[in-house]
Amino acid sequence: MAVTAQNEATFLWHDYETWGINPRRDRASQFAGIRTNLDLEEIGEPMNLYCKPSDDYLPHPQACLITRITPQKAQAQGLSEFDFYRTINDAFMQPNTCGVGYNSIRFDDEVTRHGFFRNFMDPYAREWQNGNSRWDVMDLLRMAHALRPEGIHWPKDEKGKTTFRLEKLTAANNIAHDGAHDALSDVRATIAMARLVKQTNPRLFDFYFKLRSKVEAGRLLSVTNPEMLLHISGMYPSTQGCLSPVIPVLQHPTNKNEIIVYDLRKSPKAMLEMSVEALSENLFSKKADLPEGTERVGLKGVHLNKSPALAPMKTLSSEMAEHWEVDLAQCEQHRQEILNDADLRDKLMALYQTRQFSDDSEDMESALYSGFISNNDRKLCNTLLKKKPEQLASWRPNFDDQRLQAIYPRFIARNWPELLDQQAIMKWQGYCQARVLDGEYGSTITAAEYQDELEQLASQELSETEQKILMQLVQWLQR
Numbered sequence: 001m002a003v004t005a006q007n008e009a010t011f012l013w014h015d016y017e018t019w020g021i022n023p024r025r026d027r028a029s030q031f032a033g034i035r036t037n038l039d040l041e042e043i044g045e046p047m048n049l050y051c052k053p054s055d056d057y058l059p060h061p062q063a064c065l066i067t068r069i070t071p072q073k074a075q076a077q078g079l080s081e082f083d084f085y086r087t088i089n090d091a092f093m094q095p096n097t098c099g100v101g102y103n104s105i106r107f108d109d110e111v112t113r114h115g116f117f118r119n120f121m122d123p124y125a126r127e128w129q130n131g132n133s134r135w136d137v138m139d140l141l142r143m144a145h146a147l148r149p150e151g152i153h154w155p156k157d158e159k160g161k162t163t164f165r166l167e168k169l170t171a172a173n174n175i176a177h178d179g180a181h182d183a184l185s186d187v188r189a190t191i192a193m194a195r196l197v198k199q200t201n202p203r204l205f206d207f208y209f210k211l212r213s214k215v216e217a218g219r220l221l222s223v224t225n226p227e228m229l230l231h232i233s234g235m236y237p238s239t240q241g242c243l244s245p246v247i248p249v250l251q252h253p254t255n256k257n258e259i260i261v262y263d264l265r266k267s268p269k270a271m272l273e274m275s276v277e278a279l280s281e282n283l284f285s286k287k288a289d290l291p292e293g294t295e296r297v298g299l300k301g302v303h304l305n306k307s308p309a310l311a312p313m314k315t316l317s318s319e320m321a322e323h324w325e326v327d328l329a330q331c332e333q334h335r336q337e338i339l340n341d342a343d344l345r346d347k348l349m350a351l352y353q354t355r356q357f358s359d360d361s362e363d364m365e366s367a368l369y370s371g372f373i374s375n376n377d378r379k380l381c382n383t384l385l386k387k388k389p390e391q392l393a394s395w396r397p398n399f400d401d402q403r404l405q406a407i408y409p410r411f412i413a414r415n416w417p418e419l420l421d422q423q424a425i426m427k428w429q430g431y432c433q434a435r436v437l438d439g440e441y442g443s444t445i446t447a448a449e450y451q452d453e454l455e456q457l458a459s460q461e462l463s464e465t466e467q468k469i470l471m472q473l474v475q476w477l478q479r
Helices: 061-067 071-077 081-092 104-118 137-147 166-172 183-200 202-210 214-220 269-273 276-284 318-323 328-339 344-354 375-386 402-415 422-436 447-458 464-478
Strands: 010-018 028-037 042-050 097-101 133-136 229-232 243-251 258-263 299-303 309-312
Touching: 010 061, 010 081, 010 104, 010 183, 028 061, 028 081, 028 183, 042 071, 042 081, 042 183, 061 447, 061 464, 071 464, 081 097, 081 104, 081 402, 097 104, 097 183, 104 133, 133 137, 137 183, 137 202, 137 229, 137 309, 166 183, 183 202, 214 309, 243 299, 243 328, 243 344, 269 328, 276 344, 375 402, 402 422, 447 464
Parallel strands: 010 097, 097 133
Antiparallel strands: 010 028, 028 042, 229 243, 229 309, 243 258, 258 299
């Protein structure tokens, strides 16, 4: 076990298991975390936490079969949601901590942010304060596969395409991964895959680690001096290495952390000829609403604060360019066509200014992205976090933000139901029924849907363990 000096830079490798697939509206069942130094040597004891389910939420039965976690187990072994997230926040807020996982920026970080928001903790502080940051190993592996694949075995799916499923990667590389979809097992598997990249290609590992800084990422994505560079992302097909040469064309007019790039594999001719209205329809309409055979233009948003996987063109060898079918001469021609269009920037500015972010949340608890919390409300939140539960039941904060005002009584009821008076109990029960029975307030599954899913799963061929899990889920609904 490694020893670290106080405030030394560390990784906090982590993973959630959840009761459903929506990180904004479904709830966490388990969190696991392992701290390492930057050499990936473990420090201290692993974290392995369960979260008690609450009466306003039903788990998705399929998720329970995958994780083998029943609500009864989480109830018996778990913390209240507040204590669960407070313990996680304390770990993340250790100075110079880099929070990292597997597909964590797209999923686990969203679970963290929304869990913190529901419990009056700052959703973002652990990502940037006190030298802290976040990173994601999934795009590290995509980058290694695209640019420096030697030394790692890359598994294929049933269609013959490279798959980046963690359990497939560990199996292909003879890495122990007992209990896939157990959070602690998945964390150890993630560390092992990161260690494999660090051993086989330390320069690539270190290069991508620097890109967790949006300043470093911004240097590569310069709009004022737009050079062709490589973007590696799940947005591009694995048959093309999840890679494409791009050129930055615009800093998003309303989001300073987003740079609009153009995929240079695609001819820009259609984009350059389209009106703002036609571009808006092409980019932002649902696929089903587009005329059959319509191909979207090559504009994409790259977020500087999401550890984008970027690299200079010189990192793509001629052999790998040929392998991934990158026609460099054609990409350069497309770049010149874009640079020669004097009207493009104004057109794109108009396009993205009219495209404002819309938070379509059905409930205040999942409306995190509707706006930032004011300084006054953040001070109230900090005061709240210092109070004892028995003080909170009678405390009446006057938040300016209607989201916080709506969440507060639910927060008390969910974590300390024993503190409620009769009127508050009736209000909480009415809210729970509206969510669980009627599907209101952003519920992801109703009691009727839960029962239908149980019946559907029961009709399948199940192991003895899975049958016992289903029986416990039946009992949970009947309790």
